Amino acid sequence: MHEHRFCIAPMMDWSDRHCRFFWRSLTRKARLYTEMITTGALLYGDADYHLSHDPGEQPLAVQLGGNDPAALAKAAILCEKAGYSEVNLNAGCPSDRVKSGAFGASLMNNPALAGDCIKAMQDAVSIPVTLKCRIGVDNNDSYEALCHFIACVEQAGCSVFIIHARKAWLSGLSPKQNREIPPLDYPRVFQLKRDFSHLQIVLNGGLTSIDACQDALEQLDGVMIGREAYQNPYFLAQIDSQIFNLKDQRTNISRRSIASQMVPYIEQQLAQGARLNHITRHMLGLCNGLPGARKWRRFLSENAHKPDADISTYQRSLELISQ
Numbered sequence: 001m002h003e004h005r006f007c008i009a010p011m012m013d014w015s016d017r018h019c020r021f022f023w024r025s026l027t028r029k030a031r032l033y034t035e036m037i038t039t040g041a042l043l044y045g046d047a048d049y050h051l052s053h054d055p056g057e058q059p060l061a062v063q064l065g066g067n068d069p070a071a072l073a074k075a076a077i078l079c080e081k082a083g084y085s086e087v088n089l090n091a092g093c094p095s096d097r098v099k100s101g102a103f104g105a106s107l108m109n110n111p112a113l114a115g116d117c118i119k120a121m122q123d124a125v126s127i128p129v130t131l132k133c134r135i136g137v138d139n140n141d142s143y144e145a146l147c148h149f150i151a152c153v154e155q156a157g158c159s160v161f162i163i164h165a166r167k168a169w170l171s172g173l174s175p176k177q178n179r180e181i182p183p184l185d186y187p188r189v190f191q192l193k194r195d196f197s198h199l200q201i202v203l204n205g206g207l208t209s210i211d212a213c214q215d216a217l218e219q220l221d222g223v224m225i226g227r228e229a230y231q232n233p234y235f236l237a238q239i240d241s242q243i244f245n246l247k248d249q250r251t252n253i254s255r256r257s258i259a260s261q262m263v264p265y266i267e268q269q270l271a272q273g274a275r276l277n278h279i280t281r282h283m284l285g286l287c288n289g290l291p292g293a294r295k296w297r298r299f300l301s302e303n304a305h306k307p308d309a310d311i312s313t314y315q316r317s318l319e320l321i322s323q
Contacts (some may be wrong), residue, residue, distance in 0.1 A: 003059065004160060004202050004222035006213065006243045007031040008229045008236075010063040010088070010132075015230075018269070019282035020057045023229065025261050026236035029244045032060050036090050036104075039066035039075045051082040054265075061086035063132065065093065067103040067113060069120035076121040076129070087121055089114070091133040094168040105168040108137040111149045115156035122157040130160040132204070135188050136167035143188060150196060159198075162224055163189045165205040190219045210235065210242050217243075231285045234258075255287050256321040267311050276313060277304035287321055296320040 008015070008023055010033040020032045037050050042064075053060060062084045066072045076087045091114055093104035107114040114131070121129045131153055135146055150161060166182040184206045193201040202222035207213055213223045229236060237253055240246040266279055280300045287293035299317050303309055 002200060002221045004031055004130075004162075004200060004224075005029075005217065006239055007162070007202060007204075007222060007224040008033065009204060009224050009226035010034055010036055010090075011226055011230065012036060014282070016282075017053050017057070018274070018279040019230070020060065021054050021265055022262060022279075022282050023233065023236060024057050025258055026233060027239040029240050029246065030236065031086075032057055033088065034060070034062045036063045036065045036093060037075075038103075039064060039068065039071040042075045042078050043071060047078050047082075051079060051084075053083070055083065058083075059085045061088050061130070063088040063090050064121075065090045065103050067107060067110075067117060069113075069116045072117050073120040073124035076125045080125040080127050084127065086128045086130055087125060088130045088132055088162070089117055089121070091131055092164050092168065094134075094137075094170055105134055105137045105170060108133055108149055108168075109140055111152035114149065115152045117156075118153055118158045119156040128160065129158060130162065131158050132162040132164065134164050134166060134168045135185055138168070138170055141167045143191070146188070146192065147195065150192065150199070154196070154199060160200040160202065161192075162202040162204055162222075163192065165189050165203060186216070193220055210238055213243060230282070232288050233283070233285055234288070254323050255290060256318060256323060259283065259286060259318055259321060263311065263315070266314055270311060275305070276309040280304045280314065280317075290322050292320055292322045 006029065008030055012035050015033060015035050023030065023032060041050050051062065062079045064072060064075055064087060066075065079087050090104050091107040118129055118131060165184045165186050165188065169182060186203065189201065189203050200221040202224055203216045203220050204224035204226065207216065207223055207225050208228040216223050234255060266276070269279060270276065284297045284300060287296050296317060299320055303313050
């Protein structure tokens with residue numbers, strides 16, 4: 001079974017280390033990704049801070065943003081030393097920051113440079129180097145252009161491609177709009193797998209249910225979930241049994257049990273100086289659909305940010321979870 005069979009996407013301001021630890025309490029097998037980290041943040045900033053993670057988060061990949069092969073190679077070395085299982089190059093982000101820096105989705109307009117970036121990282125580390133991209137960018141959105149891009153990056157040594165099945169508009173749309181307005185084109189990704197059958201192709205974009213994931217997995221090697229994993233995390237408790245065919249009792253685990261399992265981690269993090277709301281903000285969707293879910297969310301939203309919020313604050317919130 002392919003190791004990228006089910007992945008949770010890198011999401012800016014969301015998939016930080018606290019959020020990933022919470023997700024790991026729901027699924028042992030899903031492959032997790034960091035937020036995108038720029039090469040500059042690692043090479044000229046606090047690399048230890050940016051790369052900090054709990055060993056329990058594995059399997060864990062780090063996503064890098066940049067377009068300088070030498071800088072990406074140096075950053076990849078830091079990631080490997082920090083214990084990550086994979087380095088992923090971002091060639092799909094459409095934000096203003098990546099446009100001005102000519103990386104992210106801009107790399108799709110320069111396949112040769114994208115290939116050079118991949119090769120430099122491949123030569124520098126022994127862990128897998130993968131790439132996440134869109135199906136096109138601006139008016140450079142033909143299927144032929146996509147195939148040319150994939151072929152160039154493959155020639156550089158990449159064999160795993162995570163494809164967000166929307167094109168990116170670098171002019172006129174915000175990052176949020178770029179996640180919603182360009183139409184999804186799953187058939188294009190399916191065709192890509194047929195034409196590059198020897199590559200591992202993972203689908204990203206618009207997947208919100210286990211059924212949709214299983215349908216995609218009939219034609220592809222893997223799927224990647226984004227916002228649904230954050231907004232409705234409880235469905236992740238089904239992933240190990242439904243997607244990876246692991247037969248155990250985790251599918252019956254209650255939301256209260258999941259929240260209770262976070263207590264030791266929260267105590268540890270608070271002792272190290274973390275704020276309670278920095279952890280609990282990622283958990284607010286856990287009880288969606290349960291009676292009293294709004295009361296639980298409100299309690300944490302109103303209390304976890306207070307200067308004196310501690311583990312007892314969190315434990316009081318557990319009493320509000322109905323099941």
